Amino acid sequence: MFFTELACGLCGKLHSKRTLQTLCQGCGRPLLAQYDLLAVSAALKKEKILSREASLWRYREVLPLSLDLEPITLGEGWTPLLPAHRFGKSIGLPHVWIKDESQNPTGSFKARGMAIAVSMAKQFGLKALAAPSAGNAAGALSAYAARAGIQAHVFMPKDTPKANIVECVAMGGQVTLVDGSITDCGKEVTKRKENEGWFDISTLKEPYRLEGKKTLGYELAEQLHWNLPDVILYPTGGGTGLIGMWKAFGEMERMGWISSKRPRMVSVQAAGCCPIVKAFEANQRFAQEYPNPSTNASGLRVPKAIGDFLILDAIRASRGMAVSISEEEITRAIDEVSAHEGLFFCPEGAACCAALKKLQISGRISSEETVVIFNTAGGVKYMEAFEGFALKNLKRE
Numbered sequence: 595m596f597f598t599e600l601a602c603g604l605c606g607k608l609h610s611k612r613t614l615q616t617l618c619q620g621c622g623r624p625l626l627a628q629y630d631l632l633a634v635s636a637a638l639k640k641e642k643i644l645s646r647e648a649s650l651w652r653y654r655e656v657l658p659l660s661l662d663l664e665p666i667t668l669g670e671g672w673t674p675l676l677p678a679h680r681f682g683k684s685i686g687l688p689h690v691w692i693k694d695e696s697q698n699p700t701g702s703f704k705a706r707g708m709a710i711a712v713s714m715a716k717q718f719g720l721k722a723l724a725a726p727s728a729g730n731a732a733g734a735l736s737a738y739a740a741r742a743g744i745q746a747h748v749f750m751p752k753d754t755p756k757a758n759i760v761e762c763v764a765m766g767g768q769v770t771l772v773d774g775s776i777t778d779c780g781k782e783v784t785k786r787k788e789n790e791g792w793f794d795i796s797t798l799k800e801p802y803r804l805e806g807k808k809t810l811g812y813e814l815a816e817q818l819h820w821n822l823p824d825v826i827l828y829p830t831g832g833g834t835g836l837i838g839m840w841k842a843f844g845e846m847e848r849m850g851w852i853s854s855k856r857p858r859m860v861s862v863q864a865a866g867c868c869p870i871v872k873a874f875e876a877n878q879r880f881a882q883e884y885p886n887p888s889t890n891a892s893g894l895r896v897p898k899a900i901g902d903f904l905i906l907d908a909i910r911a912s913r914g915m916a917v918s919i920s921e922e923e924i925t926r927a928i929d930e931v932s933a934h935e936g937l938f939f940c941p942e943g944a945a946c947c948a949a950l951k952k953l954q955i956s957g958r959i960s961s962e963e964t965v966v967i968f969n970t971a972g973g974v975k976y977m978e979a980f981e982g983f984a985l986k987n988l989k990r991e
């Protein structure tokens with residue numbers, strides 16, 4: 595077992611891995627899993643990973659689940675990294691790659707975090723889990739909890755895409771729709787969890803969803819032959835994927851798997867909910883809660899992220915940026931990229947495409963650079979949002 599302990603991402607306080615942990619007992623911020631990376635690099639040569647199973651469990655040594663336990667799995671991770679030749683060329687960037695996360699179980703990258711977190715919950719013998727969600731995390735939690743024989747209680751804003759709600763119900767999740775944002779859903783979980791005996795599996799309020807999301811970083815490195823791209827654009831809500839990738843890059847460098855070169859990390863948000871962009875522009879380490887959040891990219895409707903400082907630290911350390919995109923730009927990008935690449939983009943992924951175009955036009959990304967964007971879920975989950983979007987290509991006579 596290479597997983598050693600947990601350290602607070604803000605104050606560094608150490609916490610034992612042997613008990614169930616939530617947030618730092620000192621400052622209330624997220625905990626990050628630590629590994630004996632020297633021992634991993636001695637035991638595992640990166641070349642050995644090539645022949646392993648096509649899932650995120652190929653990185654088992656840097657995941658927290660005890661090596662003698664069976665994971666709760668639906669085959670998550672190891673999604674394709676596809677060259678975006680036609681879209682890239684259309685915006686003057688010939689080296690664009692799309693990490694297509696819609697090919698995960700339950701159709702979104704939320705499967706990564708939930709596979710690890712629910713596997714850990716099973717290891718700790720938990721019987722009931724609860725989480726607020728913009729939609730996709732609720733679907734993933736319902737699926738993995740069903741597989742583990744654990745109850746799932748999910749809280750979503752009442753205007754969450756119907757597909758998310760229906761899939762939760764189908765997989766036995768207990769759904770509550772809340773008249774408010776994901777922050778209000780989180781408050782509901784906090785209020786009820788103690789009485790109901792639920793464990794709160796909210797983004798970054800327990801340490802293991804992050805470990806699942808960090809495998810995005812391991813996969814990118816492996817798929818690019820242990821080189822990292824020059825720029826990564828990530829659609830940011832709670833920011834777990836961005837924080838996770840940044841953590842993965844540090845771990846891989848310490849194991850000697852990659853060099854010290856890092857991509858510029860670009861956080862992409864919707865103009866109707868962009869607390870990270872505001873904090874970045876104001877040179878602040880912590881973000882203010884964003885008032886009246888509104889966007890059809892439901893995964894980006896996160897007015898306050900508990901890991902805000904981790905997102906902002908990574909952006910700044912990488913000399914990256916934070917960019918906001920209007921609803922109109924998102925709509926246009928869905929049409930353009932989907933028709934160019936044969937992938938039905940979700941609004942959150944399309945926001946990355948729009949941001950990429952903007953950065954190219956303003957000269958902040960050059961044509962020699964290798965860029966990775968994420969299609970974090972499948973467009974099919976967003977039907978009612980598309981009615982509002984009035985996609986040009988969908989118009990019928």
Ligand SMILES: Cc1ncc(COP(=O)(O)O)c(C=O)c1O
Nearest residue numbers: 730831832833834835893942970
């Ligand atoms: C499709 C999609 N993209 C992006 C995000 C944002 O992810 P994160 O919370 O890791 O920033 C979400 C979150 O719900 C999502 O569902």
Ligand SMILES: [Zn+2]
Nearest residue numbers: 602605618621
């Ligand atoms: Zn702390």
